Amino acid sequence: MSPTILAIESSCDETSAAVIRNGKILNNIIATQSVHQRYGGVVPELASRAHQKHIVPVVDQALKEAGIDKHQLDAVAFTQGPGLLGALLVGSSFAKAMAWGLGVPLIAVNHMQAHILAHFIEDPKPVFPFLCLTVSGGHTQIVLVESPMHMQVIGETQDDAVGEAFDKAAKMLELPYPGGPFIDKLAQKGNPEAFRFPLSEMPGLNYSFSGIKTAILYFLRDQTKTDPTFVENNINDICASIQHTLIHMLLQKLKKAAKQTGIKQIAIAGGVAANSGLRQALENQRTELGWEVYIPKFEYCTDNAAMIAMTAHFKYLEKDFSSMDVAPMPRMKF
Numbered sequence: 001m002s003p004t005i006l007a008i009e010s011s012c013d014e015t016s017a018a019v020i021r022n023g024k025i026l027n028n029i030i031a032t033q034s035v036h037q038r039y040g041g042v043v044p045e046l047a048s049r050a051h052q053k054h055i056v057p058v059v060d061q062a063l064k065e066a067g068i069d070k071h072q073l074d075a076v077a078f079t080q081g082p083g084l085l086g087a088l089l090v091g092s093s094f095a096k097a098m099a100w101g102l103g104v105p106l107i108a109v110n111h112m113q114a115h116i117l118a119h120f121i122e123d124p125k126p127v128f129p130f131l132c133l134t135v136s137g138g139h140t141q142i143v144l145v146e147s148p149m150h151m152q153v154i155g156e157t158q159d160d161a162v163g164e165a166f167d168k169a170a171k172m173l174e175l176p177y178p179g180g181p182f183i184d185k186l187a188q189k190g191n192p193e194a195f196r197f198p199l200s201e202m203p204g205l206n207y208s209f210s211g212i213k214t215a216i217l218y219f220l221r222d223q224t225k226t227d228p229t230f231v232e233n234n235i236n237d238i239c240a241s242i243q244h245t246l247i248h249m250l251l252q253k254l255k256k257a258a259k260q261t262g263i264k265q266i267a268i269a270g271g272v273a274a275n276s277g278l279r280q281a282l283e284n285q286r287t288e289l290g291w292e293v294y295i296p297k298f299e300y301c302t303d304n305a306a307m308i309a310m311t312a313h314f315k316y317l318e319k320d321f322s323s324m325d326v327a328p329m330p331r332m333k334f
């Protein structure tokens with residue numbers, strides 16, 4: 001079987017389409033929505049409207065660049081969830097209409113599973129079983145991956161996601177949205193030991209990032225009381241210290257999970273996997289703990305349709321198709 005599948009991603013603020021043929025990604029078209037920047041966060045209603053505007057040209061471009069006529073498609077896939085309901089509705093309605101019109105199967109994909117299966121787009125590919133630290137603006141999970149279709153969350157945040165902690169800290173520092181990449185950039189010029197923030201004490205393999213957010217807020221309030229230019233003069237050190245603390249928290253539980261399961265195949269996925277400090281910290285574990293570390297290309301870390309297409313390929317092989325009444329699931333679990 002060598003299926004050709006069109007996949008659509010519309011769970012948050014990127015409208016994306018990709019074509020996969022015989023398990024090989026042919027392209028990955030992404031239209032990023034800049035409309036949210038001035039609001040300092042994603043505005044759901046604006047996201048839905050932007051998806052509606054972008055979806056036809058993005059799909060057209062994906063098919064055209066791949067040199068595929070729509071009648072050559074064997075299936076149409078889309079992100080079912082988790083994500084913003086209005087945003088998911090645009091992608092799911094479009095995919096259903098297209099699959100119905102072409103008379104081909106429809107494949108509903110879990111966005112978090114897809115972030116993990118992005119590792120199978122390019123070599124080197126992780127060997128099963130592996131652990132995946134999935135870190136994005138909406139999620140922070142440690143997943144035990146036994147096969148493309150069998151994965152289990154063994155630890156996760158009980159409140160904020162780590163990407164949210166990056167973005168909220170950046171907002172307090174008056175950096176643009178999304179702030180994660182800005183903190184990363186400034187942190188590279190700062191001292192990670194300059195300031196200390198309390199680490200959360202969560203049981204087991206779970207995380208909590210709401211405490212550090214409050215700690216940063218109080219820290220900045222106290223420092224600027226005595227020195228109004230504190231942030232301006234120490235921005236690199238503040239960013240480096242915040243990033244260092246967040247990475248330390250991520251690594252602490254990941255190391256615990258690796259020890260508990262005896263697994264040394266470690267992968268990272270999601271937007272925060274683009275963070276240079278986190279990538280370096282994981283690389284260091286190759287020599288320190290003998291881990292095999294898998295870090296996807298930046299393009300496949302943040303939201304994209306190539307990962308939806310890769311997941312759809314695996315589902316196609318299992319004939320795991322959806323009926324036309326399948327609904328988007330904003331809080332979809334594995």
Ligand code: KG4
Binds near residue numbers: 135275
């Ligand atoms: O996976 P993603 O593109 O979208 C969600 O599904 O959430 O992740 C977006 C998140 C944002 O919080 C953004 O600030 C963060 O990933 N991010 C980073 C970096 N690049 C993106 N955080 C830290 N350092 C980065 N270099």
Ligand code: ZN
Binds near residue numbers: 136
């Ligand atoms: Zn995502």
